[in-house]
Amino acid sequence: MEHAKDLLDETGIGGERLEMVHIGASDAPLWVEWVNRMVDRVKKLGPNPLREVRAKRVKQAQTVVP
Amino acid sequence: MIIAKRKPLDEIMDGVAGYSRVLLAGCGTCVAVCLAGGEKEVGLLSSQLAIASELKGRRIDLGEVTVERQCDREFLDELRYVIQDYDAVISLACGVGIQFLADQYPNKVILPGVDTTFIGANEEAGYWTERCRMCSRCYLAQTGGICPITICPKSLLNGPCSGTREGMCEVDPSKPCAWAAIYDRLEGTGRLEHIQEILPPRNHALTTTPQTLIHKAYKRRYSVHD
Numbered sequence: 001m002e003h004a005k006d007l008l009d010e011t012g013i014g015g016e017r018l019e020m021v022h023i024g025a026s027d028a029p030l031w032v033e034w035v036n037r038m039v040d041r042v043k044k045l046g047p048n049p050l051r052e053v054r055a056k057r058v059k060q061a062q063t064v065v066p
Numbered sequence: 067m068i069i070a071k072r073k074p075l076d077e078i079m080d081g082v083a084g085y086s087r088v089l090l091a092g093c094g095t096c097v098a099v100c101l102a103g104g105e106k107e108v109g110l111l112s113s114q115l116a117i118a119s120e121l122k123g124r125r126i127d128l129g130e131v132t133v134e135r136q137c138d139r140e141f142l143d144e145l146r147y148v149i150q151d152y153d154a155v156i157s158l159a160c161g162v163g164i165q166f167l168a169d170q171y172p173n174k175v176i177l178p179g180v181d182t183t184f185i186g187a188n189e190e191a192g193y194w195t196e197r198c199r200m201c202s203r204c205y206l207a208q209t210g211g212i213c214p215i216t217i218c219p220k221s222l223l224n225g226p227c228s229g230t231r232e233g234m235c236e237v238d239p240s241k242p243c244a245w246a247a248i249y250d251r252l253e254g255t256g257r258l259e260h261i262q263e264i265l266p267p268r269n270h271a272l273t274t275t276p277q278t279l280i281h282k283a284y285k286r287r288y289s290v291h292d
Binding site: 050 | 113
């Protein structure tokens with residue numbers, strides 16, 4: 001996992017966006033806790049940088065240049 | 067086997083900066099075993115390059131191929147068609163494979179994707195240690211199977227030095243003294259008489275220039291005479 005996170009950091013996406021947690025099938029409270037934790041984390045990190053780059057490219061492609 | 071380490075992504079990106087079609091060529095032997103340049107590592111690098119290039123606004127078309135070994139022409143021949151579609155190749159083979167690939171396809175830009183580090187053994191998954199420095203004159207019969215050239219930081223042939231302390235090395239106190247280990251090994255196998263043998267100075271001329279070896283059975287084929 002640490003290696004996968006390092007690869008994502010190296011690539012520019014950010015290893016913080018990836019996490020692996022062991023949760024027992026009957027451990028719903030822990031599942032809820034981690035889902036909320038990841039949602040908060042991702043909100044702080046902002047959108048995936050690739051998404052912004054692609055949105056910009058789509059906008060450029062759709063912009064009519066007179 | 068040869069142990070290599072994948073180069074940092076930034077360095078690889080800088081190398082392919084001017085090329086739009088890049089082939090990633092892996093090797094299925096040593097670098098695959100040490101998790102640096104096999105088929106999986108080619109796939110990982112391809113994904114990283116695709117994403118990182120897109121983030122930088124660079125267009126890059128990537129190809130992936132892995133051959134059995136890049137140090138054998140019969141396997142490099144397999145690339146003769148696919149390589150034509152690309153401007154540059156990142157080879158994840160060891161230094162030998164990268165050079166052999168470049169020799170085979172001299173009109174192609176061949177770039178290294180790994181740093182070749184040492185020849186060593188697989189202690190456990192993901193853990194390799196250097197064991198041989200390829201000195202061309204093996205002393206392991208006299209040293210109980212422990213290489214003084216590799217394991218002793220001073221490469222002493224008639225050790226130990228006076229810096230050894232309680233079986234540990236003065237250069238790296240966390241490591242055992244090679245010659246203490248050699249003594250123990252020779253004692254354990256009933257060959258302690260070897261410790262009193264004085265080994266002559268190494269002939270460094272054996273390793274100062276690139277070496278060539280032609281097997282006796284092939285000397286006539288290559289017209290080599292003693």
